[in-house]
Amino acid sequence: HGSSFSLRKDRVPLVFYWIPWVGSAVTYGTQPYEFFDNCRAKYGDCFSFMLLGRVMTVYLGPKGHEFVFNAKLSDVSAEAAYSNLTTPAFGEGVIYDVPNWKLMEQKKFAKVALTTESFIQYVPLMVDEIMKYFKTSPDFQGKKGEVDVLKSQPEMTLYTASRSLMGKDLRNMLNAKYAGWYSDLDKGFTPLNFAFPYLPLPGYKLRDKAHAHITNTYMELINKRRKESGTHERDLVDALMNNSTYKDGTKMTDQQIANLMVGVLMGGQHTSAATSSWFLLHLGERPDLQEELYKEIKDTIGDKPLQWQDLQKMTLMNNTIRETLRMHHPLHSVFRKVIHDLPVPGTKYVVPAGHFVLASPGWSMTHEEFFPNSQHFEPHRWDKLGGAGGGFKKEDNADEKEETVDYGFGKISKGVSSPYLPFGGGRHRCIGEHFAYTQLGTLLVTFIRNFKWTSKVPEPDYTSMVVLPVGPAYIKWEKREKD
Numbered sequence: 001h002g003s004s005f006s007l008r009k010d011r012v013p014l015v016f017y018w019i020p021w022v023g024s025a026v027t028y029g030t031q032p033y034e035f036f037d038n039c040r041a042k043y044g045d046c047f048s049f050m051l052l053g054r055v056m057t058v059y060l061g062p063k064g065h066e067f068v069f070n071a072k073l074s075d076v077s078a079e080a081a082y083s084n085l086t087t088p089a090f091g092e093g094v095i096y097d098v099p100n101w102k103l104m105e106q107k108k109f110a111k112v113a114l115t116t117e118s119f120i121q122y123v124p125l126m127v128d129e130i131m132k133y134f135k136t137s138p139d140f141q142g143k144k145g146e147v148d149v150l151k152s153q154p155e156m157t158l159y160t161a162s163r164s165l166m167g168k169d170l171r172n173m174l175n176a177k178y179a180g181w182y183s184d185l186d187k188g189f190t191p192l193n194f195a196f197p198y199l200p201l202p203g204y205k206l207r208d209k210a211h212a213h214i215t216n217t218y219m220e221l222i223n224k225r226r227k228e229s230g231t232h233e234r235d236l237v238d239a240l241m242n243n244s245t246y247k248d249g250t251k252m253t254d255q256q257i258a259n260l261m262v263g264v265l266m267g268g269q270h271t272s273a274a275t276s277s278w279f280l281l282h283l284g285e286r287p288d289l290q291e292e293l294y295k296e297i298k299d300t301i302g303d304k305p306l307q308w309q310d311l312q313k314m315t316l317m318n319n320t321i322r323e324t325l326r327m328h329h330p331l332h333s334v335f336r337k338v339i340h341d342l343p344v345p346g347t348k349y350v351v352p353a354g355h356f357v358l359a360s361p362g363w364s365m366t367h368e369e370f371f372p373n374s375q376h377f378e379p380h381r382w383d384k385l386g387g388a389g390g391g392f393k394k395e396d397n398a399d400e401k402e403e404t405v406d407y408g409f410g411k412i413s414k415g416v417s418s419p420y421l422p423f424g425g426g427r428h429r430c431i432g433e434h435f436a437y438t439q440l441g442t443l444l445v446t447f448i449r450n451f452k453w454t455s456k457v458p459e460p461d462y463t464s465m466v467v468l469p470v471g472p473a474y475i476k477w478e479k480r481e482k483d
């Protein structure tokens with residue numbers, strides 16, 4: 001078993017554990033924030049624990065965000081930490097199955113489909129998908145009913161993302177079969193992958209079959225579009241068809257382009273589905289906020305169809321998403337593998353190569369020290385920011401540095417020492433933030449315009465890929481009377 005004492009004076013203190021190899025996996029895996037709080041009480045912000053044969057060094061709080069997100073490429077590796085999880089699900093040659101410089105270029109290729117001009121196109125398409133879902137889903141028939149958001153939100157997220165990022169020609173394939181493939185792909189996308197990526201488990205076999213179905217469909221789509229005349233700039237498919245040549249002159253293959261589409265879609269799928277599930281559940285406990293949101297929508301657009309520009313004016317709506325991400329960050333931990341002995345700034349510690357480092361913005365965002373009354377869902381706590389526009393704002397961060405850095409996918413702020421960091425920072429920062437705000441905003445507005453609902457917020461389940469409410473998680477809805 002382990003010990004909190006190390007013979008070496010420069011080792012981060014190791015949390016005591018009973019079971020060799022397994023270490024603190026159970027307490028960490030089921031209640032990560034509570035586990036962090038307990039360790040912090042004993043050891044301070046920086047401590048190590050044993051997780052299925054790996055030594056994880058946690059650094060809590062804004063200094064830890066800086067330590068992990070801004071660590072040098074020569075010192076830490078994300079691909080060595082994540083590829084067991086992602087490569088079997090996304091496929092080869094993309095995201096964490098390539099050297100970092102290729103990932104940076106792939107993010108740049110995908111970003112072409114994630115601009116303001118694209119979002120303006122996407123919003124009406126998303127509204128259309130959402131309204132179709134309300135019309136056709138058995139869970140939304142009649143004047144009132146109830147729906148398990150753990151069923152509806154993954155479906156609505158997949159349909160709105162696929163419809164916007166992959167275009168109308170894919171729409172015909174957006175049927176139960178397509179959703180079924182993604183749900184099978186999901187069965188092999190679990191925290192278990194970190195330890196055992198390739199096992200002869202039924203879930204893993206379904207995953208591999210589903211991956212083949214999905215990428216074959218995407219490649220068919222690419223081939224169909226090749227036969228069209230002229231170039232288009234409609235969506236992610238066009239973006240990657242027009243530009244996926246690396247700076248060394250090599251081109252991505254069609255299979256790799258299809259795999260990258262899966263990776264981008266999956267990057268947004270669980271995170272966004274979890275976030276909309278949580279805001280629906282919280283708002284179900286707050287009819288006052290639903291009415292305020294309804295008024296904000298009325299005041300902004302009346303009964304007109306929603307456009308992307310309108311979303312930017314809806315302060316409370318954006319603050320509702322912001323507050324949901326604060327209380328329910330989908331990823332409770334982010335990791336890197338240390339590849340070069342790494343001193344911990346401000347301490348006497350050195351993390352040796354082979355260990356992992358872990359940051360947890362989700363912990364900071366739910367900690368009283370940084371967010372008083374942190375367990376209270378209150379979008380209005382963000383009012384003084386002015387709110388509109390979504391995403392990370394300079395004002396979120398008192399000591400935000402003006403300095404920016406460009407890793408290839410656009411200028412991003414260098415400062416990551418904020419307690420509020422839902423989209424990470426540094427070279428691995430999320431490229432999907434504005435897409436997520438667009439998709440979530442469109443969804444929230446369309447829900448509010450059509451329904452009123454009640455619910456009771458369930459406890460979080462930390463054992464799945466993203467932090468989800470314990471299911472089933474029902475909201476009871478009734479159709480909103482138009483006034």
Ligand code: HEM
Binds near residue numbers: 078433
């Ligand atoms: C990276 C959060 C939506 C694509 C990240 C990271 C975080 C994050 C924390 C950094 C991970 C790390 O440093 O290890 C979120 C949240 C989302 C969201 C909270 C929604 C509420 C999306 C969407 C997309 C996307 C919609 C795609 C359209 C990506 C990609 C990366 C990333 C490609 C880069 C991975 C890397 O460079 O290593 N996201 N994300 N995300 N996300 Fe998101």
